[in-house]
Amino acid sequence: MEVNIINLITIFILAVFVGNEIINKVPPTLHTPLMSGSNAISGIAIVGALLAITMDGTLGTYLGLAALICATINVVGGFLVTDRMLKMFKKKR
Amino acid sequence: MNQTDIQNLLYLISAIGFIVGIKRLSHPRTARSGNFLASLGMLVAIIATLTSGADFDWKLIGLGVGIGSILGVMIAVRVQMTQMPQMVAIFNGLGGAASAFVASAAYISGSDSSYIIMCMSLFIGTLTFSGSFIAFGKLQGFISGRAITFTGQQAMNALIFGSIIALLIAHNLSLLPNDTIFYTITVLALMLGIGLTIPIGGADMPVVISLLNSYSGIAAAATGFLLDNNALIISGSLVGASGLILTNIMCKGMNRSLANVIFGAVGAVSSIDNSDQKEMNIKSYSTTEAAMILDAAEKIIIVPGYGLAVAQAQHVAREVADTLEAQGKKVLYAIHPVAGRMPGHMNVLLAEANVPYDLLKDLDEINPEFEDCDVALILGANDVVNPAARHDKSSPIYGMPILNVDKSRTVIINKRSMNPGFAGVQNELFGYDNSIMVFGDAKDMLNDLLKEIKEL
Numbered sequence: 001m002e003v004n005i006i007n008l009i010t011i012f013i014l015a016v017f018v019g020n021e022i023i024n025k026v027p028p029t030l031h032t033p034l035m036s037g038s039n040a041i042s043g044i045a046i047v048g049a050l051l052a053i054t055m056d057g058t059l060g061t062y063l064g065l066a067a068l069i070c071a072t073i074n075v076v077g078g079f080l081v082t083d084r085m086l087k088m089f090k091k092k093r
Numbered sequence: 094m095n096q097t098d099i100q101n102l103l104y105l106i107s108a109i110g111f112i113v114g115i116k117r118l119s120h121p122r123t124a125r126s127g128n129f130l131a132s133l134g135m136l137v138a139i140i141a142t143l144t145s146g147a148d149f150d151w152k153l154i155g156l157g158v159g160i161g162s163i164l165g166v167m168i169a170v171r172v173q174m175t176q177m178p179q180m181v182a183i184f185n186g187l188g189g190a191a192s193a194f195v196a197s198a199a200y201i202s203g204s205d206s207s208y209i210i211m212c213m214s215l216f217i218g219t220l221t222f223s224g225s226f227i228a229f230g231k232l233q234g235f236i237s238g239r240a241i242t243f244t245g246q247q248a249m250n251a252l253i254f255g256s257i258i259a260l261l262i263a264h265n266l267s268l269l270p271n272d273t274i275f276y277t278i279t280v281l282a283l284m285l286g287i288g289l290t291i292p293i294g295g296a297d298m299p300v301v302i303s304l305l306n307s308y309s310g311i312a313a314a315a316t317g318f319l320l321d322n323n324a325l326i327i328s329g330s331l332v333g334a335s336g337l338i339l340t341n342i343m344c345k346g347m348n349r350s351l352a353n354v355i356f357g358a359v360g361a362v363s364s365i366d367n368s369d370q371k372e373m374n375i376k377s378y379s380t381t382e383a384a385m386i387l388d389a390a391e392k393i394i395i396v397p398g399y400g401l402a403v404a405q406a407q408h409v410a411r412e413v414a415d416t417l418e419a420q421g422k423k424v425l426y427a428i429h430p431v432a433g434r435m436p437g438h439m440n441v442l443l444a445e446a447n448v449p450y451d452l453l454k455d456l457d458e459i460n461p462e463f464e465d466c467d468v469a470l471i472l473g474a475n476d477v478v479n480p481a482a483r484h485d486k487s488s489p490i491y492g493m494p495i496l497n498v499d500k501s502r503t504v505i506i507n508k509r510s511m512n513p514g515f516a517g518v519q520n521e522l523f524g525y526d527n528s529i530m531v532f533g534d535a536k537d538m539l540n541d542l543l544k545e546i547k548e549l
Binding site: 005008011013015016018019020022023025026027028029031032033034035036037038039040043044045046047048049050051052053054055056059060061063064065066067069070071073074076077078079081082084085086087088089090091092 | 124451
């Protein structure tokens, strides 16, 4: 696998800047949902887990399965609980 | 376009879903759709992976996704809003664990990725995992919430960190077998996660949760480097940035530097010198008297603290506020950044009690409002309203931004007893001329107050 590390670093740095810009605009009221929502997004490791399962070797596969379970809890639980919280935010009638 | 291009394009779409999703989180009105959009982004990323044409073991994937989904739904539906910090701690830990497992799987199956990147990914993931579970234990009360310290603690953490770097150098010089290095790093990272979290006191937990949130993102990004996958890098760094920003906000809310939170071990032993404590003239009032003061008031600001949520009194607090509003009074809520146990926690707890979000005001917004406020009603908050933070250089909380409740005409403080707050500091506000105390459990007191107000 020929990995262009500089390209990856470029993407990483630019994404940090984008993250900085958009997250600074989230008001304190929504910081908890932001955290649980971004938690769900960090469940993107699910992609890594799916790829890990296809790797060679029995032990590797089971480690991939463990990763998949952890990441799925993160994704499913994270988005659901965030929605549950956001549903409660109501404006004054 | 070949298969890889299509896949990368799909990953790009998913990244856009995350970015626009978070962007929509900037207003309560659009937030729910933003969260939905982000979850669609995740779905696209999963589909992109599964359609890559790799040789997938579908049974195993079904098993993993099935178990994970059931557990995820159970946690999400059952968790109480007061337990949100614990839940986020667990999720942070799982995210870290997932990254560490992927790194291990890659290593064991002889992936041709860079060894150093695998080790880094393993290190960050494992550290996030063990740190998060200590944080969870502290929040849940399995482990003492106090800062646990011993001599040489920081030296030990530094030593562990140094060893990891030494191991990586040893790898470069081919001094040790790769296996030995890899497994040693796992153990060391586990220890470092524990070592860095255990000395942090309960009051500083919001900072730690935020920081671990950031780590879980960085761990995902590291996995992206490992697998040469843009989706992981972009989403991971978004989460990393988010956690870091929240960490910074929490630190500012307590007027502490991050280094001070991590290495300061505040709250280890509350050795407060009581000898030079000034005599305070405390005026204890009944709920009837408090109700009469509220009856005469026109503008009331409620200052909720975490104690209110623990007593599950936020619902009756909202009823009191509604009743006062119905009598034509103006009622607002003042939310300090560290009012809850994690960033924005108090807002969620009040939203759960049906308090409209537009009545919740943050520090900068509300402080000018106290000047012409008739009554500030303090419910379970303490350190965040202590005026000593403004002027008393010897106070441990000096410099911390506080809610200027003392500027109100009258300050009504509900407390169980005269016990000092988290920071272990006695609050001089209680002795002020315009302060009155109403002792008792928040829920009982508010229920009585509600009755009295309605009868007046």
